[in-house]
Amino acid sequence: MKKALRIMGAIILSLIAISIFMPDPETTQASASELTTKETATEPAIPESVWSYSEDIDKMTDEKKYFARVTSTNEIEFDFPYHGGSNFDIVARKDGKETDLMLTVTKGQFISSMGDEIISMKFDNGKVEKYYYTMAADGSADVIFFSNPAKIIKKLKGAKKVKIEAMFYDAGKKVIEFDVDGLKWNH
Numbered sequence: 001m002k003k004a005l006r007i008m009g010a011i012i013l014s015l016i017a018i019s020i021f022m023p024d025p026e027t028t029q030a031s032a033s034e035l036t037t038k039e040t041a042t043e044p045a046i047p048e049s050v051w052s053y054s055e056d057i058d059k060m061t062d063e064k065k066y067f068a069r070v071t072s073t074n075e076i077e078f079d080f081p082y083h084g085g086s087n088f089d090i091v092a093r094k095d096g097k098e099t100d101l102m103l104t105v106t107k108g109q110f111i112s113s114m115g116d117e118i119i120s121m122k123f124d125n126g127k128v129e130k131y132y133y134t135m136a137a138d139g140s141a142d143v144i145f146f147s148n149p150a151k152i153i154k155k156l157k158g159a160k161k162v163k164i165e166a167m168f169y170d171a172g173k174k175v176i177e178f179d180v181d182g183l184k185w186n187h
Helices: 002-021 025-042 149-157
Strands: 052-057 064-071 088-095 098-105 117-123 129-135 143-146 161-168 172-179
Touching: 064 172, 088 149, 088 172, 098 149, 098 161, 117 143, 117 149, 143 149
Parallel strands: none
Antiparallel strands: 052 064, 064 088, 088 098, 098 143, 117 129, 117 161, 129 143, 161 172
8 A cells, every 4th residue: 555655646746747847838839939929030131222321411501411322242352551351332422403423442542544534334234334433622542433423323223233343553453343223312
């Protein structure tokens, strides 16, 4: 009888232990649901556009300035003192009645021959086209201004990719690549 009571006690203790450590089905479902929600929430959001947009107010005229910017998909490695990988931006700017289209480099210098500056561009799988540009009025060598911004912006609006071949100080010609799909520019 003692042996039977011990076995019965052991079985009861085992059942109690199992019930304590066995997860509740409702809790398990809630946890699985929460996990699915958390997994969904941590998935990266697909950006609507590769372009970023901003506005600024001119402190003198109180007029709005509008900007659209896209960063290159490739980096270019220049020699000292610009080593460490350089990125590029295409920037559209509407300031008053003027619209500018610029190409900037984070580290490096565009070349100026002090004459008609020409840059090569290729939109999607089209043919290579030549466009004129000027250097910055303040002498900055890390930015160039395209001479026909309206024409290039129109092409950018209809393109998915663009390649730009530019000349750089002490580095020669380099090709810069951009994903430009989705440009919204109504200024």
